[in-house]
Amino acid sequence: MSGDGTGGDTGGGGGTLRSGTSGADAVRSGTSGADAVGAGTSGVTRAEYCVIACAEAWRGAGEILASPMGLVPSLGARLARRTFAPDLLLTDGEALLVGPDGTVEGWLPYRQHLALVTGGRRHVMMGASQIDRYGNQNISCVGDWARPRRQLLGVRGAPVNTLNNATSYWIPRHSRRVFVEKVDMVCGVGYDRAAAHPATARFHRLPRVVSDLGVFDFATPDHAMRLASLHPGVTVEQVAEATGFALVVPEEVPYTREPSAEELRLIREVLDPGNARAGEVRG
Amino acid sequence: MSDKTMTAEEAVARLESGMTLGIGGWGSRRKPMALVRALLRTEITDLTVVSYGGPDVGMLAAAGRIRKLVAAFATLDSIPLEPHVRAARERGTFALTEVDEAMFMWGLHAAANRLPFLPVRAGIGSDVMRVNPSLRTVTSPYADGETFVAMPALRLDAAFVHVNRADRLGDGQYLGPDPYFDDLFCEAADTAYVSCERIVDTAELTKEAAPQSLLIKRHVVTGVVEAPNGAHFTSCAPDYGRDEPFQKRYAGTAWPEFAARFLTGDEHAYQAAVRTWREEEA
Numbered sequence: 001m002s003g004d005g006t007g008g009d010t011g012g013g014g015g016t017l018r019s020g021t022s023g024a025d026a027v028r029s030g031t032s033g034a035d036a037v038g039a040g041t042s043g044v045t046r047a048e049y050c051v052i053a054c055a056e057a058w059r060g061a062g063e064i065l066a067s068p069m070g071l072v073p074s075l076g077a078r079l080a081r082r083t084f085a086p087d088l089l090l091t092d093g094e095a096l097l098v099g100p101d102g103t104v105e106g107w108l109p110y111r112q113h114l115a116l117v118t119g120g121r122r123h124v125m126m127g128a129s130q131i132d133r134y135g136n137q138n139i140s141c142v143g144d145w146a147r148p149r150r151q152l153l154g155v156r157g158a159p160v161n162t163l164n165n166a167t168s169y170w171i172p173r174h175s176r177r178v179f180v181e182k183v184d185m186v187c188g189v190g191y192d193r194a195a196a197h198p199a200t201a202r203f204h205r206l207p208r209v210v211s212d213l214g215v216f217d218f219a220t221p222d223h224a225m226r227l228a229s230l231h232p233g234v235t236v237e238q239v240a241e242a243t244g245f246a247l248v249v250p251e252e253v254p255y256t257r258e259p260s261a262e263e264l265r266l267i268r269e270v271l272d273p274g275n276a277r278a279g280e281v282r283g
Numbered sequence: 284m285s286d287k288t289m290t291a292e293e294a295v296a297r298l299e300s301g302m303t304l305g306i307g308g309w310g311s312r313r314k315p316m317a318l319v320r321a322l323l324r325t326e327i328t329d330l331t332v333v334s335y336g337g338p339d340v341g342m343l344a345a346a347g348r349i350r351k352l353v354a355a356f357a358t359l360d361s362i363p364l365e366p367h368v369r370a371a372r373e374r375g376t377f378a379l380t381e382v383d384e385a386m387f388m389w390g391l392h393a394a395a396n397r398l399p400f401l402p403v404r405a406g407i408g409s410d411v412m413r414v415n416p417s418l419r420t421v422t423s424p425y426a427d428g429e430t431f432v433a434m435p436a437l438r439l440d441a442a443f444v445h446v447n448r449a450d451r452l453g454d455g456q457y458l459g460p461d462p463y464f465d466d467l468f469c470e471a472a473d474t475a476y477v478s479c480e481r482i483v484d485t486a487e488l489t490k491e492a493a494p495q496s497l498l499i500k501r502h503v504v505t506g507v508v509e510a511p512n513g514a515h516f517t518s519c520a521p522d523y524g525r526d527e528p529f530q531k532r533y534a535g536t537a538w539p540e541f542a543a544r545f546l547t548g549d550e551h552a553y554q555a556a557v558r559t560w561r562e563e564e565a
Contacts, residue, residue, distance in 0.1 A: 094460055094461065095460035095461040096460060107460075109460065109461040109462055109463070110309060110384075110461060110463060110464070111388065111462070111463075111464065114384065114385045114388055117385065118385070118404060118405075140381065140410075141372070145381075145410070145413075145414050146375070146414075147372075147373070147375040148372055148373060149373070150373070151364065151368070151369040151372040151373055152364070153356055153358065153363060153364065154336075154354060154355055154356035154357065154381060155355055155356070155381055155382070155383055155409065155411055156355055156356045156383075156384055157355070157383060157384040157385065158383070158409070159383040159385075159386070159405045159406050159407075159408075159409040159411055160383050160384065160385035160386070160403075160404070160405035160406075162408075162409075163404050163405055163407060163408065164404060164405070185410045185414070186408070186409045186410040186413075187409060187410070187411075188409075189407075189408040189409050193408040193409070194408055196408065197407050197408050197430065199427065199428055199429040199430060200404060200407045200408070200429050200430050200431065201407070201408060202429075203404075204408075
């Protein structure tokens, strides 16, 4: 049951968009939107759009733990806390809860972290070596699990995360190797799997997937992945080409919003003055 | 009361091939590496290793001592993938029970509480169920009717943990930011061996640290081993951080070469070989 469709070369979608949508037209209508002006001309880098798109995952989240994994999600979470989500809790990456200036405000060793996960007051943004149209995610291994072609991280906390608290994903290199028709090992539970266990999966929620090309969500009748916004400079065709399954593309696809001047200042001068973000996202 | 101090050699001499061994710490953090090194000097093999995996698992895998691994991951933290575990998995050299981090924790809790299982809302819907066909579910007898994984107890024949301080009776103290799950490993095991940076008098334990740092109680401890730098090359805050250059060397060196240079002698020889290596690299 695994081992097929893993390399990203067999994507059944064949690059086509889901029928009923008009990909190219969607782009044009998208670009006519007010938010689209200045795409690629404002000096905002792709990595900075990615930081904004990650930060937006925590908008309105309230007083919960933000668990960003990876540099760009970390910048996003910290940016969100410094701007529109000031009540977020964040750790130092180990066992301490720390305020924006580094002040220790709490203790969160792994055992308490795992309890916090099941308590649900958390929104994690994980990576994904593979993700499919319903949000099933794999970080365990590629190929047959019994004898993997490539051993990866293992399931880690993906099963407990996805059944207990909001789980988003960050994918720094959008490609058919990652966006696959079928993942080899379901670590993070997707919407189709969750639907089969309605009582147990009552807290299951995958708010968004952010890649270097755009933002995706599952706001469709059957929770198939949908293109929610394109980062300025990216086309629907580019996304479709890099996605191994048929993506739902709305009639109008907006662009990921522009950062405010204050957000740009925070990213560039306060949160990531060394521009490490450019090492994680091309362009 | 009994003095439980022993050498690492005496501790591992009590183990047997085929046992289920739990190893404390987390990833490349506060791992009982001196005990693992002592184990590598024996002929003990065919182990079922239960661990939040790091280089402890990597070394045992590289040396071919593992029959089955029970884990949610194996990582060196600063190096995401444990290279020897990865190689062993890709060669199919040991069996794997791959469970979620929380399932693992509840398995230890079940064992510590002498329960056959504990219900966990993790694993359902994921392929953890597919790759572990022996896992069963349990349905709530109450109105919610929710179905959970019945995570079986991870009962251990023996546990290895490493802490900052201990007394001769087996009271163990951690001084870093995270206890990890070392108390649970000891409580889940029939025999537990606690290595420590320094053995101190019982009264010393609470002189400079609060009593809640006394993680491990002596009633679940079989042996206490004084092993300065005994978590090397993993971190053992606040006594020392991870030895990143050495870990990099470990990860980047073929196992026979690494073992030949660092693991042919006793613990003293290991620490001396590390010092020599560091001087060469400086």
